[in-house]
Amino acid sequence: MAAQPLCEECKRQGKLTPANEVHHILPLARGGTHDRTNLMALCTPCHSAITARDGDRWGTR
Known part of the structure; x- marks a missing residue:
């Protein structure tokens, strides 16, 4: 994460x-x-949200 120390999703939202x-x-x-x-x-909340939305972690895709 040294290359990108900030959450890319939060950054898009100005955080x-x-x-x-x-x-x-x-x-x-x-x-x-x-x-x-x-x-x-990503930060943990953004990573969890994206993973849940995409259904990748729980095999719902």
Whole structure:
């Protein structure tokens, strides 16, 4: 997270929140990679919200 110390989602909303998780934009299970272009720095609440919305963690997709 040294490369991106702030949550990218919060930053879009004008908030400065430390990032503490890395999110795969296209999940590994769906063909995503660990390439930087597929990663986002997020805070825990944003990461949880995106994961729940996308249904990736609980296999609802």
